Amino acid sequence: MSILTINNLKVHYPIRGGLFRRKIDVVRAVDGLSLELQRGETYGLVGESGSGKSTTGRSIIGLEEITEGEITFEGQNLSELRYRDRKEYYKDIQMVFQDPYSSLNPKKRVKDLIAEPIRNFENRSKEEELKRVQELLEIVGLSPEVTYKYPHEFSGGQKQRLGVARALALNPKLIIADEPVSALDVSVQAQVLNFMKKIQKDLNLTFIFISHDLGVVRHMCDRIGIMYNGRFVEEGTAEDVYENPQHIYTKRLVAAIPDIDPENRKEQAAFRRQVKEEYKETEHNYFDENGSVFDLKPVTDTHYVALP
Amino acid sequence: MWKFIIRRIIIMFPQLVLLSVIVFILAQMMPGDALTGMALDPDMDPAQLEAMREDLGLNDPWYIQYFSWLGGVLQGDFGQSVAHALPVSDLIWVRLVNTFWLSLMSLFFVYILALPLGLISGRWNDTIADRIITGYTYIGFAAPLFIFALIMLFVFGFQLGWFPTGGSVEANTGGGLAYFWSKVYHLILPSLSLALIGTVTTVQYLRSEVIETKQKEFILTARAKGVPEQKVYTGHVFRNSLLPIAAVFGYEIAALISGSVFVERIFSYPGMGQLFLESIQIRDFSVVTALVLLFGVAAIIGALLSDIILSIVDPRIRIK
Amino acid sequence: MKYQLESKEVMSMTENALLSATNVKTSFRIGDDYYAAVDGVTLTVNNNEVVAIVGESGSGKSALAFSILGLHDRFKTNLEGEIYLNGTDLTSVSTGKLNQIRGKDIGMIFQDPLTALNPLKTIGDQIVETLNLHTKLTAKEKYERSIHLLKEVGIPRAENVHQQFPHELSGGMRQRVVIAIAIACDPALLIADEPTTALDATIQSQILDLLNELKEEKDAGIILITHDLGVVAEMADRVAVMYAGQIVELADVFSLFRNPLHPYTRSLLSSVPSVKDEKEMLHVIEGVVPSLPKMPRQGCRFKDRIPWMEDNVHEEHPELREVENGHYVRCTCYKHFYFPEEEEELAHVDTNY
Numbered sequence: 001m002s003i004l005t006i007n008n009l010k011v012h013y014p015i016r017g018g019l020f021r022r023k024i025d026v027v028r029a030v031d032g033l034s035l036e037l038q039r040g041e042t043y044g045l046v047g048e049s050g051s052g053k054s055t056t057g058r059s060i061i062g063l064e065e066i067t068e069g070e071i072t073f074e075g076q077n078l079s080e081l082r083y084r085d086r087k088e089y090y091k092d093i094q095m096v097f098q099d100p101y102s103s104l105n106p107k108k109r110v111k112d113l114i115a116e117p118i119r120n121f122e123n124r125s126k127e128e129e130l131k132r133v134q135e136l137l138e139i140v141g142l143s144p145e146v147t148y149k150y151p152h153e154f155s156g157g158q159k160q161r162l163g164v165a166r167a168l169a170l171n172p173k174l175i176i177a178d179e180p181v182s183a184l185d186v187s188v189q190a191q192v193l194n195f196m197k198k199i200q201k202d203l204n205l206t207f208i209f210i211s212h213d214l215g216v217v218r219h220m221c222d223r224i225g226i227m228y229n230g231r232f233v234e235e236g237t238a239e240d241v242y243e244n245p246q247h248i249y250t251k252r253l254v255a256a257i258p259d260i261d262p263e264n265r266k267e268q269a270a271f272r273r274q275v276k277e278e279y280k281e282t283e284h285n286y287f288d289e290n291g292s293v294f295d296l297k298p299v300t301d302t303h304y305v306a307l308p
Numbered sequence: 309m310w311k312f313i314i315r316r317i318i319i320m321f322p323q324l325v326l327l328s329v330i331v332f333i334l335a336q337m338m339p340g341d342a343l344t345g346m347a348l349d350p351d352m353d354p355a356q357l358e359a360m361r362e363d364l365g366l367n368d369p370w371y372i373q374y375f376s377w378l379g380g381v382l383q384g385d386f387g388q389s390v391a392h393a394l395p396v397s398d399l400i401w402v403r404l405v406n407t408f409w410l411s412l413m414s415l416f417f418v419y420i421l422a423l424p425l426g427l428i429s430g431r432w433n434d435t436i437a438d439r440i441i442t443g444y445t446y447i448g449f450a451a452p453l454f455i456f457a458l459i460m461l462f463v464f465g466f467q468l469g470w471f472p473t474g475g476s477v478e479a480n481t482g483g484g485l486a487y488f489w490s491k492v493y494h495l496i497l498p499s500l501s502l503a504l505i506g507t508v509t510t511v512q513y514l515r516s517e518v519i520e521t522k523q524k525e526f527i528l529t530a531r532a533k534g535v536p537e538q539k540v541y542t543g544h545v546f547r548n549s550l551l552p553i554a555a556v557f558g559y560e561i562a563a564l565i566s567g568s569v570f571v572e573r574i575f576s577y578p579g580m581g582q583l584f585l586e587s588i589q590i591r592d593f594s595v596v597t598a599l600v601l602l603f604g605v606a607a608i609i610g611a612l613l614s615d616i617i618l619s620i621v622d623p624r625i626r627i628k
Numbered sequence: 629m630k631y632q633l634e635s636k637e638v639m640s641m642t643e644n645a646l647l648s649a650t651n652v653k654t655s656f657r658i659g660d661d662y663y664a665a666v667d668g669v670t671l672t673v674n675n676n677e678v679v680a681i682v683g684e685s686g687s688g689k690s691a692l693a694f695s696i697l698g699l700h701d702r703f704k705t706n707l708e709g710e711i712y713l714n715g716t717d718l719t720s721v722s723t724g725k726l727n728q729i730r731g732k733d734i735g736m737i738f739q740d741p742l743t744a745l746n747p748l749k750t751i752g753d754q755i756v757e758t759l760n761l762h763t764k765l766t767a768k769e770k771y772e773r774s775i776h777l778l779k780e781v782g783i784p785r786a787e788n789v790h791q792q793f794p795h796e797l798s799g800g801m802r803q804r805v806v807i808a809i810a811i812a813c814d815p816a817l818l819i820a821d822e823p824t825t826a827l828d829a830t831i832q833s834q835i836l837d838l839l840n841e842l843k844e845e846k847d848a849g850i851i852l853i854t855h856d857l858g859v860v861a862e863m864a865d866r867v868a869v870m871y872a873g874q875i876v877e878l879a880d881v882f883s884l885f886r887n888p889l890h891p892y893t894r895s896l897l898s899s900v901p902s903v904k905d906e907k908e909m910l911h912v913i914e915g916v917v918p919s920l921p922k923m924p925r926q927g928c929r930f931k932d933r934i935p936w937m938e939d940n941v942h943e944e945h946p947e948l949r950e951v952e953n954g955h956y957v958r959c960t961c962y963k964h965f966y967f968p969e970e971e972e973e974l975a976h977v978d979t980n981y
Binding site for chain 1: 684685799828829830831832833836855856857858859861862864881882885886895896897899900901902903908909910911912913916917
């Protein structure tokens with residue numbers, strides 16, 4: 001059974017204008033997105049800024065007002081529930097944010113930062129709470145000695161571990177990581193990525209990994225969805241998407257990834273030029289008359305492409 | 309920008325209505341009514357008085373009274389002053405003009421002081437000049453205005469005798485230029501007292517704006533272009549730092565008016581603030597009500613001015 | 629003694645380099661002491677050449693770029709060494725002369741186009757400002773030149789954009805404007821400090837293409853500062869890898885990627901997740917980049933990050949030595965270096981790798 005199903009999700013923001021700030025138009029941040037997530041898999045949500053990938057993530061944990069569509073978690077349609085009942089489900093879905101520097105309150109100690117979700121959802125004694133915090137610190141590879149430290153005493157990678165420890169506090173089943181390594185240096189990034197892979201295996205977590213970095217996504221994810229203008233242009237296994245991109249937008253994105261081998265520079269440039277030409281010539285084939293992305297059509301069992 | 313300004317003005321109306329309702333309710337809660345202020349014959353027949361009340365609509369439901377009061381206010385009729393047996397509007401008008409000049413002069417001094425001080429201490433922060441200036445602002449924050457004004461009055465008015473110690477103009481000055489100079493002469497000491505204390509917020513605000521702006525990346529861009537240091541400040545830092553200052557300009561006006569209540573009292577300057585205190589003391593409620601309303605209106609217009617100025621100077625708002 | 633040796637070597641190598649920096653040492657004041665963020669860097673840049681400076685935050689790469697332009701706060705910074713641009717030593721010229729060089733002979737491109745432009749000035753004004761400072765064009769010529777520049781960096785509807793404010797443009801467009809400002813006076817040297825870090829992948833490749841075109845067309849030298857090894861592989865002619873204020877490896881781009889030598893370079897390369905190969909786990913460099921006051925000043929500065937290596941593999945006074953033609957490495961530890969993951973596979977430690 002799939003752990004999470006998103007059906008035709010739409011998140012529209014009103015644009016207000018005129019003298020009385022009436023709603024004159026909407027921004028279609030997410031515009032008809034469907035997704036099915038299997039337990040234990042890592043799903044990569046890829047797109048450039050404004051593609052709606054973060055909005056999708058935020059909708060799942062209830063941080064966005066959904067205009068249309070359903071989000072079903074473990075068989076329960078979340079949008080049908082009242083706020084109070086929904087809270088129970090949100091325990092099982094946690095989020096890790098991009099910037100470890102600003103997502104941790106600098107005035108709180110590690111103990112309080114990590115215990116915060118525990119206090120919100122569970123009733124534990126002080127000792128139990130402390131024990132749980134230290135357990136969590138151990139899971140993320142920090143020593144229990146840091147319990148009483150403040151965030152500024154940690155390096156960027158360690159802070160991101162704290163962010164993950166907090167996300168793990170309530171034994172979630174699904175973790176949504178929104179650009180968790182974008183603010184980090186490569187060596188620190190490696191550390192966090194390794195460690196996320198490890199806890200995913202150890203705790204059998206399901207991950208949604210939101211990123212604009214195609215290298216990172218390739219490394220982390222089993223399946224990948226490429227978003228453009230609030231819709232999927234292509235979805236498939238990492239291999240489908242990287243080795244055999246079908247949609248022109250995906251091709252452009254893949255072509256834009258810098259190749260780490262300078263020997264391939266010429267071919268890479270040629271490939272990029274070729275894709276650019278192809279984009280110019282065939283772009284109109286891939287979008288309908290309003291410039292919107294078509295619905296996904298299966299190409300193979302795993303590979304879906306938005307084609308007319 | 310025009311859309312923004314018009315929308316902003318439209319927003320102002322509910323604010324004004326709310327203010328008028330509050331002031332009206334306050335006025336209703338105060339003892340006495342319009343007739344009490346007319347210095348009527350004490351032997352008057354209560355029945356006749358009641359008839360007059362009925363006639364004047366004082367027995368009407370509150371909302372009818374409110375609208376007739378509002379109608380009067382809009383035509384400049386604030387009722388009668390008990391103590392002065394004069395229409396409140398006549399009483400206030402002279403004072404209003406005086407307070408207007410005092411505020412204008414204070415505002416002038418506030419910015420004449422704040423701009424150089426704030427810019428200097430922001431540009432050369434943590435130097436001796438900056439320490440002296442911030443030291444001054446701390447004193448300004450700590451010193452109560454009425455004590456400071458008293459000291460100013462004592463030193464420059466009584467001891468040194470450089471400035472007059474009261475009034476708004478010398479008697480028998482005649483007209484024309486002499487009259488004008490006498491007015492200005494009387495304004496200097498009170499407005500300077502007000503400004504010396506009132507300016508410290510702006511100085512500090514400006515200082516921190518300059519310090520923040522000069523660390524922005526576009527300042528580096530300017531330096532990398534080869535813009536000379538002086539021009540980096542005049543062309544980029546100062547202009548961008550003044551923007552938020554322009555935004556508090558209107559609020560500054562409201563602050564000065566409330567400050568003028570003390571200063572006018574101390575310098576016996578016949579303005580609205582002094583009238584306000586006097587009227588409270590002699591329980592001349594119709595005057596108090598009118599003044600509260602006017603102070604409130606001044607604050608609302610000040611906020612409006614701030615937003616309009618900001619919309620003019622900030623392209624990010626201007627474009628919309 | 630050591631420094632003199634190095635500088636002579638470099639002098640012979642690059643007689644007519646566009647920029648030649650020798651023993652640059654940039655120290656920042658923290659409290660009462662000065663700490664070198666750039667510690668004895670010698671580097672040259674030629675015309676029509678991209679020299680990439682790679683390293684993590686805290687490696688001193690940006691501090692080096694800022695030193696070339698003299699952008700550090702003079703009261704808190706101590707700058708030693710020589711930086712010659714076309715025969716002028718930038719470290720000893722007057723402020724006035726430096727201002728004539730900045731923007732005219734050297735253009736700078738910053739990381740974040742969101743903050744690099746003055747929000748209260750139009751795009752046109754910000755370009756014209758540079759022209760005002762360095763040219764004697766008439767107002768009309770300046771206008772035409774700025775329109776031309778906007779078109780050159782690939783901005784459509786240049787006449788409109790000229791009158792717009794930064795917030796009205798997208799990130800990619802703003803970065804093009806920043807580049808237009810940097811190239812306004814056809815500078816011989818462009819310094820690009822993480823020019824694409826804040827941009828999306830497709831925009832990044834466009835901006836990199838643009839920089840490449842400019843290099844060819846204007847015969848300019850480019851210093852490209854980045855932490856992204858992919859960008860380096862695509863763009864650079866030569867690469868300097870910096871760690872803790874020093875260059876630890878310097879080579880042409882092909883040698884560096886084909887045959888990376890210094891442990892730091894090799895660690896960096898193996899910590900990047902690649903689109904191509906499927907590694908289960910990435911290499912993690914132990915420890916953290918030391919903060920400025922805690923930076924080791926003696927011996928091999930990378931020693932603490934590879935603690936499994938024995939002490940005697942490091943030099944006492946590590947120097948940057950040419951080990952192959954044009955390929956320089958600091959310290960001898962590279963000869964012995966292996967990853968701990970490889971330990972089992974490698975029976976003999978002293979392999980030629």
